[in-house]
Amino acid sequence: MTEFHSRSSGGTGGSPPGIRRSSAAGGGGKKGELSQPAGWRCLLSFTILFLACVCGFISRLFAVIRFESLIHEFDPWFNYRSTHYLTTNGFYEFLNWFDERAWYPLGRIVGGTVYPGLMVTAGLIHYILNLVHLTVHIRDGAGLLSACFVAVVPGYISRSVAGSFDNEAVAIFALQFTYFLWVKSIKTGSVFWTVGCCLSYFYMVSAWGGYVFIINLIPLHVFVLLLMRRFSKRVYIAYSTFYIIGLILSMQIPFVGFQPIRTSEHMAAAVPARQTDAAGQTDYVFCLCLCRCAAAVCVCRLPQQHRLDRSMERTLLFTWDTGYAKIHIPIIASVSEHQPTTWVSFFFDLHILVCTFPAGLWFCIRNMTTERVFVVLYGISAVYFAGVMVRLMLTLTPVVCVLSAVCFSSVFEHYLSDELKQDDPPAEDAADEDDRRNSGSLYDKAGKLCKHQVCEEGLGSNIRSLVIVLLLLLLLMFTVHCTWVTSNAYSSPSVVLASYNHDGSRSILDDFREAYYWLRLNTDQHVRVMSWWDYGYQIAGMANRTTLVDNNTWNNSHIALVGKAMASNESVAYDIMRLLDVDYVLIIFGGVMGYSGDDINKFLWMVRIAEGEHPRDVRESDFFTPQGEFRVDKDASPALLNSLMYKMSYYRFGEMQLDFRTPPGFDRTRNAEIGNKDVRLKHLEEAFTSEHWLVRIYKVKDLDNRQPLERKPRVTSTNHNHKSRKGSRRKRGLVKNKLVLKKGRKLNRKRKQTRLDSLQ
């Protein structure tokens, strides 16, 4: 029991099964004394961890069981495609891969703009399994891999469900492992653990851009330790080794390059390095360290060109100040994962842990040691960042788990303490001090020993069991909630939608895949498909066609051009499409099914992004009604009614009547009857519409052979008083009654002459 407690406080970060541990720990404590307690403890902890792994693994399989082994969302399709490329072509080809089928006509240097950690891990597992002659297709292996990194909490599950093949699946594991090793190296002061921490940090850098969190949190920890005067030689050894080896390791990833010594978000790491040297203890080491820190300063000063001028990477700036991004960088502000977190999502993802987390924090602060400082700092900073961006709930979840575990186990400890007073209280941390203080005071007053014990027991046992039962109930509800959330909210591959009919049976909407496969089978291999950037990776992955813009969103002006094409009228859009060699246009339309994630709902973001680059051609205010509403019915603004997106979405929709209560052309998503029912397209023709009208593909027509005249043809002067000359009156110069030659008949000479005479 106490052993779990020490583990949860000392071993922060190692794959945290969190709550599971302490709930079972409560059960374990109740078993009372056993012979060879150390051995039993070991067995218990292994069993519990194993069960936690199995549970975590199984709960991630909802998606695979209900739908099929399919890759979800958008980004995973790119990761899947890259891993496929990696396994077919080898590692060096992957590092040097230039993808010309994305971001037409610019192409994309994948090797230099990607975090390869996930693909390498998946590729490695695939390779090993193949060596053992278990042929596993990447698609299945990738899904299973992400199910291996465990925690039961939905906050983590959301990104690591079987099928969600995204960077965070690997990155959160690497993050926790790095933190665990860091705490271990601070505790022991050994260089071995520090180098292990560096290697794990390297893995994290290769997996996710969130590594900046590590490189700022660890220096912050050291700095706070300096302030609290808990600084010791162990911390110095750990930090200085970590900094320098981590620095050079992180520069190995091409995407990171020289950023660690150039950009300001990495500068924070160098500061404690200098300060730790200044706070060095012995004289000799002090002199030497001064020289060393001078050297470090030189390293930082050296790259003269745009060192600190180059501002922080845009996403990081966004996490500090969200207001800035909304105005200046609309692309980042538009991503749904970057929205600020609401209380609902906090509770949804973390359930009870939201309440027990501050309690655990308080326990840690009350019994402060070097390692606990780290956990407290991690918790506080993670809470701030999770409040800024929904996506960063991931980094918050593990620390919430750990601190809640601290809280739960210390509460259990306190209320189960009568059984454990008979064991020699181990010289451990936290609430044990409570017991020791109690027992100390009891032993002082030897005479009153028995009475006190009796008093405590008598008072305690009812309340104790009540409290324990309550806590166990809470934990039970927590697990039920987690499983429910996983199965309902986080296990749907967004590629395949499921809806439920009146009688409860399920109907599957497979429109996306239907459309992508149509593209794959019915179009030429080299056609270019224009769509909004959300679908880029999916088109590239499933339809295997060249796209213009995709989820990487590295080129804002290219995306703005696509947005301008969608928002302008058909002729302007056609010019842009001819400029970009577009052959097909793909849009998502949810009006028939009531699907709210379609392109008309995203339209305003397209306009904002286009306005950022072409402020004179596209104005957001044009698309609102004079009262300031965004409507698609008769009162919609003319700019909206003429825009390409509107026309493409509602082409032929005006004839469609969904049910007898609503008029034809009733848009279910916006709950309005559309304004312009008679949509005519001049430069596009409809190529494909999926079964429930979710995906619509249009082909861009070539230029006409003959351009129709824009002006009226010129009227030449004609003779308006035209009289008919048809009469038998002969005029001079007119030959009438021409000679008719009948074949086969010889003319008599005599007859010929008389005829000629008669003519004159």
Added chain:
Amino acid sequence: MSNSVISVISRFLAEYASSTPNKLKVIDAYLLYIMMTGALQFLYCLLVGTFPFNSFLSGFISCVGSFILAVCLRIQINPQNKGEFLSISPERAFADFLFAHTVLHLVVINFIG
């Protein structure tokens, strides 16, 4: 003023020569050598320019890294610090030192280009 500085330095040197064990003196000599190498590299970079920047960085960082690792080793071996490093014997410290150096030099070789 200068007298006191000189006397401080001379006293420092005398005490150093007498009271430090031989092992630490060896490490200190090694540290001095590394520092010289690092200074030379830096000087070269100032004179000639930073063109293959990754080569310069990897060389310089290998100097700095070796320096720090040696400092860590010195701290861990020093018998005055035994209280802080209960679980780490001098042999273990040296083994860690070698391990860290292996990792460092592998990365440096990869980065030097």
